[in-house]
Amino acid sequence: MPTPPTPPTARPLTPAARRVLDSAHELFYTRGINTVGMDLLAEHAGITKKTIYDRFGSKDALVVAYLSERDRRWRAYLNGRLAPLPDARARVLATYDALGEWLAGHGRRGCAMVNACAELPDPEHPGRRVAREQKEWTRGLYRDLAAGTGAADPGPLGDALLMLHEGATVAFTVLGATDSAATARRAADALLPSS
Missing domain, CATH: 1.10.10.60 (Homeodomain-like)
Known part of the structure; x- marks a missing residue:
């Protein structure tokens, strides 16, 4: 991981x-x-x-510390959920289970990284760097997991899985769709290669 x-x-x-x-x-x-x-x-x-x-x-340094810690908490939580699972397909699907639980317990205002990017318009702000790195990590995670499923083209599949993840977060936050992660999980299951 x-x-x-x-x-x-x-x-x-x-x-x-x-x-x-x-x-x-x-x-x-x-x-x-x-x-x-x-x-x-x-x-x-x-x-x-x-x-x-x-x-x-400075406040900027505090923003970086806040975002970095939130990112570390999310990664540790997600990695802890994925580590014991037997195969890549199970790990892909578990990401959405973990997301749903995280949103219910820690995400009532959505993704802290997306929120920070909306509030920090300067693309060179150090807080935006943390947000970008977190999203790149998530993209890499989904691409790695997609490759582990035996997908013929894991890059685009990983990107699609990321879009489902991000869309579930937005639907939870904006629409109040408390089942958004479960919906994303079902869509991901349909995209994955057959076992």
Whole structure:
């Protein structure tokens, strides 16, 4: 399985930095990156703005840390779900089961990476790099899994599986389609080569 990205900083988080990152995780995801200022973050974390800047340097760096951690959590969750499965077909289908469970428990506002890209219009923003890397990883995962199924052309199949994944996320968020991941799973099953 592909591994999670390396953390943006090599030094371990202090307790205050952990509180800041936990607050950023909650506030950036529920309220949006651009609507959450450093004053609100400091108040929510119970620390000073100076502490935020001492620990992270800038809001951009905090955004990168937030997105990187969310990405690591998702990859660890998904890899944990896929690792024990016997074959690529079962792993492909399990990605949609995992997605449905993740959305129900952690995704009421959809994909944090897509949300960040919508809020960070500068294509060179470091937060967009994290989002792009996460989507590239997901694309690579689906292509690798498609190749493992014996598909004649695994690249396009992997891309189609990714589109089902992303579409399920949007349908869950925008339409309130709580069964979107299950629908995507059925569509994926129809696309996979016969066993």
